Amino acid sequence: MTAHAHPGDASRADRALALARETFDIESAAVLGLKDRVGEAFARTVELVLGLQGRVVVMGMGKSGHVGRKIAATLASTGTPAMFVHPGEASHGDLGMVTQTDLVLMISNSGESQEMAAILPVLKRLGVPLVAMTGNGSSTMAQHADLWIDSAVAKEACPLNLAPTASTTAQLAMGDALAVALLDARGFRAEDFARSHPGGALGRKLLTLVSDVMRIGDAVPKVAPTATFSELMREMSAKGLGATSVVDVQGQVLGIFTDGDLRRWVEQGVDLRAKTAQEVMHASPCTISIHALAVDAADLMEARRITSVLVLDDTGTLCGALNSNDLMRAKVI
Incomplete structure (x- = not known):
């Protein structure tokens, strides 16, 4: 049976491609926009992390949580001990994973995550440094944090301006920038990277005698x-x-x-x-x-x-x- 193209197929394809290109434009602009706003808070975060005896504990809800898991993994694989703790689970016991020697990196575009707000008082009493990566400097998270890293974007790539798209891309880029700055400050080498990736191609090349x-x-x-x-x-x-x-x-x-x-x-x-x-x-x-x-x-x-x-x-x-x-x-x- 031969499939026949419908007249609307071409227009749908054209719109799909147009939206794809627009997404690339919006998200690339969102990332480039961070260059002019990254500053003292970012540099102070790097210094705080370098002085830690514990780990970077990354927290975030929803899509920001998915980004947070990736940031924690990237930090850990480039010489900075890190872990992800789900804010919702933190209220039910997982907050015990956070110690006084750690630093908490909170990620939220709005900065008003209810789950994060619920554990902020406990984190403050614990005395751990709090870094908020949000798109709103007036938000609850930003106001209660020791440092605020601005990850704001002009708009989402979503045509409805609702689904986290450009904002999560910006968070991801900021997390990568943090990891790169830290690995450079630590003098992290290819051999060090290979030791945390023994199963990969680089690990085989740099660890095999x-x-x-x-x-x-x-x-x-x-x-x-x-x-x-x-x-x-x-x-x-x-x-x-x-x-x-x-x-x-x-x-x-x-x-x-x-x-x-x-x-x-x-x-x-x-x-x-x-x-x-x-x-x-x-x-x-x-x-x-x-x-x-x-x-x-x-x-x-x-x-x-x-x-x-x-x-x-x-x-x-x-x-x-x-x-x-x-x-x-x-x-x-």
Whole structure:
């Protein structure tokens, strides 16, 4: 059965696209409008948070609550201990999660949330610093807070000017700005971010060590310098690394022989059958420490345009090997 387009379909599509573009205009204007109003209260909030012994406790109702959960998660993942507490649940016991060492960040566009107003007296008696992120500086929340961060917007993107749209986008942007300012002040690094995201791609890159992915024991191809060319090739084929190390009796690396070396010797027309490993190896090969990050091994391979690298322990003795396929399997590259 073939579906037929109705005359009104085109006009609905045009209106949908027009509203989408208008939404982008309104929300981008709302965020950019924050630039001229962010000031001393924001900077003082950063200083207060940096001096905390406890956590940032984020609170908000409805859509502001959803934004608050995201802000708390962003703070926590960028070096600032934070948690979200639902204001409604706070009145029924969850307020016990807030301690005197914490700071409470209250989020509400109107600043007149009944649930927030109900717990304000308790928070004031507790003596925790209160920061209100609202769109109304005359609101109950703003007036009772120690600091007011202005997140007002000219209008919502909703055609009825009712549904929280531009206002929640502004709150989200202000929360991100706070997180960015704090992580910069703390000297937060990519390695710190990776430690709180061990399951992600960045975590794998920055937390995975060479020792986690390298081949060890009998899986490491190695021959003595006196090994015949035939023995060398058998070791390469058996271990599947595309290369073999050449080591002395103490396990010190003398050189390496790779598939690329084989092609170069063949192109020169040399009779390799009479050669020993020491005669055909490439001396002073690239090596990496067992304690290095796997991503450093990947960078080394890319910089030297090689596909495998030998791994040394603290004494400089061969203890492992890995190639680009090992790094790909570990999802480091």
